Amino acid sequence: MKKRFLAWLYGDQDVMDGILDNFNKPDVSHSELKKITRAAEEEYDHRPEVLEAIGRDRARFRTIYLVIAFISCIMLTLVLLYTVSLLPEYGAENPRAVEVVSRYVEDGLEETGAVNIVSGMILDYRAFDTLGESHVLFTALICVMILLRIDRKNQRSDYEDYYTVRTDTYFDLSTDPVLRLVCAVIVPCILLYGIYILLNGQNSPGGGFSGGAVLGAGMILFSVAFGFDKADRFFTLKVSNIVTFVSLGFYSFAKGYVFFMGANGLENHIPKGTPGAIFSGGMILPLDIAVGCVVGCTMFGFYSLFRRGSIGGQI
Amino acid sequence: MIEWIRFWITAVILFCGILAFILEVAGLFRLGFVMNRMHASGIGDSFGLGCVVFAMIISSGLNLDSLKLFLLILFMWLTSPVSTHFLSRIEVNTNPFIARYVRFGTDYGKK
Incomplete structure (x- = not known):
């Protein structure tokens, strides 16, 4: 009793150790435990049949992805080029811009009702x-x-x-x-x-x-x-x-x-x-x-x- | 006569405010430590702004505009010192060499 009291007094031993806290105290340290779990997970994930299946899926996805990306790029380019072809020539008088601005300023209050x-x-x-x-x-x-x-x-x-x-x-x-x-x-x-x-x-x-x-x-x-x-x-x-x-x-x-x-x-x-x-x-x-x-x-x-x-x- | 007196009161207070702003700018560019610079800018933000806006109130008389200017002083005096307070608090909390510049607590007043 006295020995235990002295140990508590000098801080060698915590009397409440195992009673109040540390219910599930692991034998190894936290970082070590993390390392062990990660190694086990990697071993499980890197089985040969799983790797093969992942590779097959990835190759299929890559083909489809490339085809869709190519088609959508081409279509976007065509749409943008068509839009550019509709624009007025560079440097020419652009009637639409002038008309739109004057319409907004002159008739804006009447048409929208906003001051x-x-x-x-x-x-x-x-x-x-x-x-x-x-x-x-x-x-x-x-x-x-x-x-x-x-x-x-x-x-x-x-x-x-x-x-x-x-x-x-x-x-x-x-x-x-x-x-x-x-x-x-x-x-x-x-x-x-x-x-x-x-x-x-x-x-x-x-x-x-x-x-x-x-x-x-x-x-x-x-x-x-x-x-x-x-x-x-x-x-x-x-x-x-x-x-x-x-x-x-x-x-x-x-x-x-x-x-x-x-x-x-x-x-x-x-x-x-x-x-x-x-x-x-x-x-x-x-x-x-x-x-x-x-x-x-x-x-x-x-x-x-x-x-x-x-x-x-x-x- | 009344207009003349009002003009001179406005001019004197406005001059005080501009002097405070000049002090602020000089302190902000000449001083080295961040607390000193914050103190210098606090002079302009509180005293200088108060003087300038108060001069505007006097010159405009009692109407809705002067009420708005009074609210301007009120909100600036409420918010500006608080932000300065937090800047200095962050400086004290994060600067590891703060004891070189500032004396804390029981050390205060010692040589």
Whole structure:
């Protein structure tokens, strides 16, 4: 007893060893265990019949891939060359460019109902282009998610991530009272300003992209100041997915409807409203809101994925 | 007469603000250590900007524009010191040779 007490006193032996922790203590060290498992896995994967099957699959895939790549390259080249052949000659007077610009400036307010001509251009005349841009943002979010998202297959324990967890808690800004106090004042103002920009896109400089960026930046500041736990209570992966899907779906549906029913001089029966009012410009305001939602979700999703590998903390 | 007094008050405060900005630029380019440079730029960002915008408020009188300018001062004074605070915090946390430049805690005041 005394010997054991002295051993505990001088730190030679931990009395609680085997009682409190280290339930499954392996006989070998962690790195050695990793090495042994990897060797066994490699031996299993590199069986001759498996290697042969993989080689066969790879050769078949390579042939098909080459054929499809060749055909699509040729077709793309032909389409681009045909388009180039339709362009006016270099240096010649290009009537289309002059006509389009003067039409936008002179008849933009009357035809789109938007005081801000840029908004009328990107969300009415060229709304299809903006639709593609929103989908590009969505695709970028998906790509970042594929690359950085932590799921059950590549999840690491806090023990393996010891250094990352240490530095993350050490540099965590959410414990700072200065930032918390200032952000409690600033963040609502930023979000309100973002909503103002979003709703006034047809009347003043602004619109979906800038308003969504301000909203996303406000969300990022909120999660920096108060921690991800607070942001997770209302912005989960499910919410992000639903908001993005509803926005993009509404945009595609509404713009497709307008293209098929109202474009090319046909009668457009969506009212334009009085220029300068909030409800003016026909479809521009709802489309602005949809684009803003997508941009905000994408910005906050980027930040969240780069910082901790998930949106909303779920794995 | 009132206009004349207003013009001179505006001019004096504006001159103070411009002096602070000159100090800021000089300190930013002449000083070597990052904390000193942050201090120099803090002078311009807080005092200089406050002076210049306050001079604008006086010259424009009491109306909606002066309210917007007042909000500008408010938000700049809220956000600029906080960002400077975090820059200095990161510098203290990450610079291994920080003790060469700064005295901490109980060392403060010793030679």
